[in-house]
Amino acid sequence: MAEVLGNGLSVRELECTRAGRRVFRGVSFDVAPGEVVQVRGANGSGKSSLLRLLCGLLQPSCGAVHWCSRNIAARDAGLAGDLAYMGHADGLSGELTVLENLRFSLQVAGRAEAEAERTEVLHHLHLAHRVHEQVRHLSQGQRRRLNLARVVLSRRRLWLLDEPCAGLDTQGEQRFDAYLATHLREGGLAVVTTHRDIGRDGPCARALEMDCFHDSFDTDHRP
Numbered sequence: 001m002a003e004v005l006g007n008g009l010s011v012r013e014l015e016c017t018r019a020g021r022r023v024f025r026g027v028s029f030d031v032a033p034g035e036v037v038q039v040r041g042a043n044g045s046g047k048s049s050l051l052r053l054l055c056g057l058l059q060p061s062c063g064a065v066h067w068c069s070r071n072i073a074a075r076d077a078g079l080a081g082d083l084a085y086m087g088h089a090d091g092l093s094g095e096l097t098v099l100e101n102l103r104f105s106l107q108v109a110g111r112a113e114a115e116a117e118r119t120e121v122l123h124h125l126h127l128a129h130r131v132h133e134q135v136r137h138l139s140q141g142q143r144r145r146l147n148l149a150r151v152v153l154s155r156r157r158l159w160l161l162d163e164p165c166a167g168l169d170t171q172g173e174q175r176f177d178a179y180l181a182t183h184l185r186e187g188g189l190a191v192v193t194t195h196r197d198i199g200r201d202g203p204c205a206r207a208l209e210m211d212c213f214h215d216s217f218d219t220d221h222r223p
Protein backbone atom coordinates (compact mmCIF):
# COMPACT_ATOMS: atom_id res chain seq x y z
CA MET A 1 0.00 0.00 0.00
CA ALA A 2 1.29 3.47 -0.87
CA GLU A 3 2.62 5.57 2.00
CA VAL A 4 -0.02 7.28 4.14
CA LEU A 5 0.02 10.74 5.71
CA GLY A 6 1.29 11.04 9.27
CA ASN A 7 -0.80 14.12 10.02
CA GLY A 8 -3.85 13.84 7.80
CA LEU A 9 -6.34 11.64 6.00
CA SER A 10 -5.25 9.00 3.48
CA VAL A 11 -7.69 7.01 1.38
CA ARG A 12 -6.35 4.05 -0.56
CA GLU A 13 -8.09 1.98 -3.25
CA LEU A 14 -11.43 2.37 -1.52
CA GLU A 15 -14.30 0.27 -2.80
CA CYS A 16 -17.91 0.64 -1.68
CA THR A 17 -20.59 -2.01 -2.04
CA ARG A 18 -24.15 -1.39 -0.90
CA ALA A 19 -26.90 -4.02 -0.89
CA GLY A 20 -24.66 -6.28 -3.00
CA ARG A 21 -24.05 -3.61 -5.65
CA ARG A 22 -20.68 -2.01 -6.20
CA VAL A 23 -21.07 1.77 -5.99
CA PHE A 24 -17.45 2.74 -6.70
CA ARG A 25 -13.93 1.34 -6.57
CA GLY A 26 -10.32 2.49 -6.71
CA VAL A 27 -10.79 5.80 -4.84
CA SER A 28 -7.46 7.08 -3.50
CA PHE A 29 -6.58 10.55 -2.24
CA ASP A 30 -4.90 12.42 0.62
CA VAL A 31 -6.02 15.42 2.63
CA ALA A 32 -3.27 17.31 4.45
CA PRO A 33 -3.67 20.06 7.07
CA GLY A 34 -5.07 23.22 5.45
CA GLU A 35 -6.62 21.34 2.53
CA VAL A 36 -10.20 20.83 1.41
CA VAL A 37 -11.38 18.19 -1.04
CA GLN A 38 -14.66 18.86 -2.79
CA VAL A 39 -16.48 15.63 -3.69
CA ARG A 40 -18.62 15.95 -6.80
CA GLY A 41 -20.66 13.63 -8.96
CA ALA A 42 -24.08 12.64 -10.25
CA ASN A 43 -26.91 11.56 -7.98
CA GLY A 44 -26.17 8.06 -6.75
CA SER A 45 -22.46 8.23 -7.64
CA GLY A 46 -21.55 7.57 -4.02
CA LYS A 47 -20.69 10.96 -2.48
CA SER A 48 -22.60 10.34 0.75
CA SER A 49 -21.40 6.74 0.88
CA LEU A 50 -17.80 7.95 0.59
CA LEU A 51 -18.22 10.32 3.52
CA ARG A 52 -19.81 7.58 5.62
CA LEU A 53 -16.83 5.33 4.83
CA LEU A 54 -14.41 8.09 5.81
CA CYS A 55 -15.93 8.42 9.25
CA GLY A 56 -16.36 4.69 9.81
CA LEU A 57 -20.16 4.57 9.61
CA LEU A 58 -19.82 2.17 6.66
CA GLN A 59 -17.17 -0.49 6.10
CA PRO A 60 -15.36 -0.63 2.73
CA SER A 61 -15.54 -3.84 0.69
CA CYS A 62 -11.92 -3.17 -0.27
CA GLY A 63 -9.21 -0.62 0.55
CA ALA A 64 -8.60 1.42 3.68
CA VAL A 65 -8.88 4.83 5.31
CA HIS A 66 -6.01 6.05 7.48
CA TRP A 67 -6.17 8.95 9.90
CA CYS A 68 -2.76 10.21 11.03
CA SER A 69 -1.25 6.98 9.66
CA ARG A 70 -3.57 4.63 11.58
CA ASN A 71 -6.25 2.52 9.92
CA ILE A 72 -9.65 3.73 11.17
CA ALA A 73 -10.96 0.15 11.04
CA ALA A 74 -8.89 -0.45 14.17
CA ARG A 75 -11.28 1.88 16.05
CA ASP A 76 -8.39 3.20 18.13
CA ALA A 77 -7.13 5.58 15.45
CA GLY A 78 -8.31 8.60 17.46
CA LEU A 79 -10.57 9.69 14.62
CA ALA A 80 -13.71 10.07 16.75
CA GLY A 81 -12.09 12.77 18.88
CA ASP A 82 -10.92 14.72 15.81
CA LEU A 83 -14.00 14.45 13.62
CA ALA A 84 -16.99 16.69 12.94
CA TYR A 85 -19.48 14.97 10.61
CA MET A 86 -22.52 16.62 9.05
CA GLY A 87 -24.79 14.18 7.23
CA HIS A 88 -28.10 14.62 5.41
CA ALA A 89 -30.03 13.99 8.62
CA ASP A 90 -29.33 16.83 11.01
CA GLY A 91 -29.47 14.80 14.24
CA LEU A 92 -31.18 17.66 16.09
CA SER A 93 -33.92 17.10 18.65
CA GLY A 94 -37.03 19.00 17.59
CA GLU A 95 -38.29 19.05 21.17
CA LEU A 96 -35.21 20.77 22.57
CA THR A 97 -34.47 24.44 22.05
CA VAL A 98 -31.66 25.76 19.86
CA LEU A 99 -29.58 26.40 22.97
CA GLU A 100 -30.30 23.00 24.51
CA ASN A 101 -29.34 21.21 21.30
CA LEU A 102 -26.13 23.16 21.07
CA ARG A 103 -25.26 22.68 24.75
CA PHE A 104 -25.78 18.94 24.38
CA SER A 105 -23.56 18.73 21.28
CA LEU A 106 -20.82 20.79 22.85
CA GLN A 107 -20.87 18.66 25.98
CA VAL A 108 -20.43 15.54 23.85
CA ALA A 109 -17.60 17.29 21.97
CA GLY A 110 -15.93 18.22 25.28
CA ARG A 111 -16.43 21.94 24.62
CA ALA A 112 -19.08 22.83 27.20
CA GLU A 113 -16.99 25.82 28.29
CA ALA A 114 -17.21 27.59 24.91
CA GLU A 115 -20.03 29.92 25.98
CA ALA A 116 -18.71 33.25 24.68
CA GLU A 117 -17.77 31.66 21.38
CA ARG A 118 -21.20 30.05 21.18
CA THR A 119 -22.93 33.41 21.55
CA GLU A 120 -20.75 34.92 18.84
CA VAL A 121 -21.33 32.09 16.35
CA LEU A 122 -25.09 32.10 16.94
CA HIS A 123 -25.10 35.83 16.33
CA HIS A 124 -23.01 35.46 13.19
CA LEU A 125 -25.38 32.78 11.86
CA HIS A 126 -28.46 34.90 12.66
CA LEU A 127 -29.79 32.46 15.23
CA ALA A 128 -29.22 34.54 18.36
CA HIS A 129 -32.86 35.66 18.52
CA ARG A 130 -34.13 32.06 18.27
CA VAL A 131 -32.04 30.40 20.99
CA HIS A 132 -34.98 29.64 23.29
CA GLU A 133 -37.24 28.24 20.59
CA GLN A 134 -37.79 24.56 19.99
CA VAL A 135 -35.85 23.38 16.95
CA ARG A 136 -39.04 21.95 15.38
CA HIS A 137 -40.11 25.56 14.80
CA LEU A 138 -37.04 26.35 12.68
CA SER A 139 -36.92 26.31 8.88
CA GLN A 140 -34.67 23.83 7.04
CA GLY A 141 -32.09 26.53 6.37
CA GLN A 142 -32.10 27.59 10.01
CA ARG A 143 -31.60 23.98 11.09
CA ARG A 144 -28.66 23.78 8.66
CA ARG A 145 -27.22 26.94 10.21
CA LEU A 146 -27.53 25.36 13.65
CA ASN A 147 -25.70 22.29 12.39
CA LEU A 148 -22.99 24.50 11.00
CA ALA A 149 -22.70 26.15 14.43
CA ARG A 150 -22.22 22.70 15.95
CA VAL A 151 -19.42 21.88 13.52
CA VAL A 152 -17.67 25.25 13.98
CA LEU A 153 -17.90 25.18 17.77
CA SER A 154 -16.72 21.57 18.04
CA ARG A 155 -13.27 22.76 16.92
CA ARG A 156 -12.51 19.34 15.50
CA ARG A 157 -9.59 19.03 13.07
CA LEU A 158 -11.38 17.07 10.37
CA TRP A 159 -14.68 18.22 8.89
CA LEU A 160 -16.64 15.71 6.79
CA LEU A 161 -19.62 17.64 5.48
CA ASP A 162 -22.36 16.23 3.27
CA GLU A 163 -24.11 19.03 1.37
CA PRO A 164 -23.54 21.58 4.15
CA CYS A 165 -25.04 24.37 2.05
CA ALA A 166 -28.30 22.56 1.19
CA GLY A 167 -31.11 24.91 2.17
CA LEU A 168 -28.80 27.84 2.97
CA ASP A 169 -29.50 31.23 1.43
CA THR A 170 -26.74 33.32 -0.18
CA GLN A 171 -25.76 34.89 3.11
CA GLY A 172 -25.67 31.45 4.77
CA GLU A 173 -23.40 30.19 2.00
CA GLN A 174 -21.07 33.13 2.52
CA ARG A 175 -20.96 32.42 6.26
CA PHE A 176 -20.12 28.80 5.48
CA ASP A 177 -17.30 29.84 3.12
CA ALA A 178 -15.87 32.15 5.80
CA TYR A 179 -15.92 29.44 8.49
CA LEU A 180 -14.35 26.92 6.14
CA ALA A 181 -11.59 29.37 5.18
CA THR A 182 -10.83 30.03 8.87
CA HIS A 183 -10.82 26.29 9.59
CA LEU A 184 -8.28 25.67 6.81
CA ARG A 185 -6.16 28.65 7.81
CA GLU A 186 -5.92 27.20 11.30
CA GLY A 187 -4.63 23.91 9.89
CA GLY A 188 -7.94 22.07 9.74
CA LEU A 189 -8.87 19.56 7.02
CA ALA A 190 -12.16 19.11 5.20
CA VAL A 191 -13.94 16.82 2.77
CA VAL A 192 -17.13 18.41 1.48
CA THR A 193 -19.79 17.21 -0.92
CA THR A 194 -21.45 20.12 -2.64
CA HIS A 195 -22.49 21.26 -6.08
CA ARG A 196 -21.35 24.79 -5.25
CA ASP A 197 -17.87 25.93 -6.20
CA ILE A 198 -16.22 26.21 -2.82
CA GLY A 199 -12.58 26.97 -2.25
CA ARG A 200 -11.65 26.40 -5.86
CA ASP A 201 -9.51 29.50 -5.93
CA GLY A 202 -7.63 28.43 -2.82
CA PRO A 203 -4.16 26.97 -3.29
CA CYS A 204 -5.01 23.62 -1.72
CA ALA A 205 -8.56 23.06 -2.95
CA ARG A 206 -9.09 19.90 -5.02
CA ALA A 207 -12.09 18.33 -6.69
CA LEU A 208 -12.79 14.59 -6.52
CA GLU A 209 -15.10 13.47 -9.32
CA MET A 210 -16.95 10.34 -8.18
CA ASP A 211 -18.19 9.66 -11.70
CA CYS A 212 -14.65 8.48 -12.54
CA PHE A 213 -14.79 5.52 -10.17
CA HIS A 214 -17.60 3.42 -11.59
CA ASP A 215 -17.49 0.30 -13.70
CA SER A 216 -17.95 1.20 -17.33
CA PHE A 217 -20.96 -1.13 -17.62
CA ASP A 218 -22.75 0.50 -14.68
CA THR A 219 -24.73 3.37 -16.15
CA ASP A 220 -27.35 3.48 -13.42
CA HIS A 221 -25.94 6.66 -11.86
CA ARG A 222 -25.33 8.63 -15.02
CA PRO A 223 -27.54 11.60 -15.83
Ligand SMILES: Nc1ncnc2c1ncn2[C@@H]1O[C@H](COP(=O)(O)OP(=O)(O)OP(=O)(O)O)[C@@H](O)[C@H]1O
Pocket: 018, 019, 023, 041, 042, 043, 044, 045, 046, 047, 048, 049, 050
Ligand atom coordinates in the same frame (compact mmCIF):
# COMPACT_ATOMS: atom_id res chain seq x y z
N1 LIG B 1 -28.97 2.46 2.82
C1 LIG B 1 -28.67 2.00 1.59
N2 LIG B 1 -28.78 0.70 1.29
C2 LIG B 1 -28.46 0.23 0.06
N3 LIG B 1 -28.02 1.01 -0.94
C3 LIG B 1 -27.89 2.31 -0.70
C4 LIG B 1 -28.21 2.89 0.58
N4 LIG B 1 -27.98 4.21 0.52
C5 LIG B 1 -27.55 4.47 -0.73
N5 LIG B 1 -27.49 3.33 -1.45
C6 LIG B 1 -27.07 3.21 -2.85
O1 LIG B 1 -25.72 3.60 -2.97
C7 LIG B 1 -25.52 4.35 -4.17
C8 LIG B 1 -24.83 5.66 -3.80
O2 LIG B 1 -25.69 6.43 -2.97
P1 LIG B 1 -25.18 7.76 -2.28
O3 LIG B 1 -26.29 8.28 -1.44
O4 LIG B 1 -23.88 7.53 -1.67
O5 LIG B 1 -24.98 8.69 -3.58
P2 LIG B 1 -24.84 10.28 -3.69
O6 LIG B 1 -23.81 10.54 -4.73
O7 LIG B 1 -24.58 10.88 -2.36
O8 LIG B 1 -26.28 10.68 -4.21
P3 LIG B 1 -27.09 12.07 -4.15
O9 LIG B 1 -26.35 13.07 -5.00
O10 LIG B 1 -28.40 11.70 -4.76
O11 LIG B 1 -27.21 12.47 -2.71
C9 LIG B 1 -26.88 4.54 -4.83
O12 LIG B 1 -26.99 3.65 -5.92
C10 LIG B 1 -27.86 4.16 -3.73
O13 LIG B 1 -28.99 3.51 -4.28
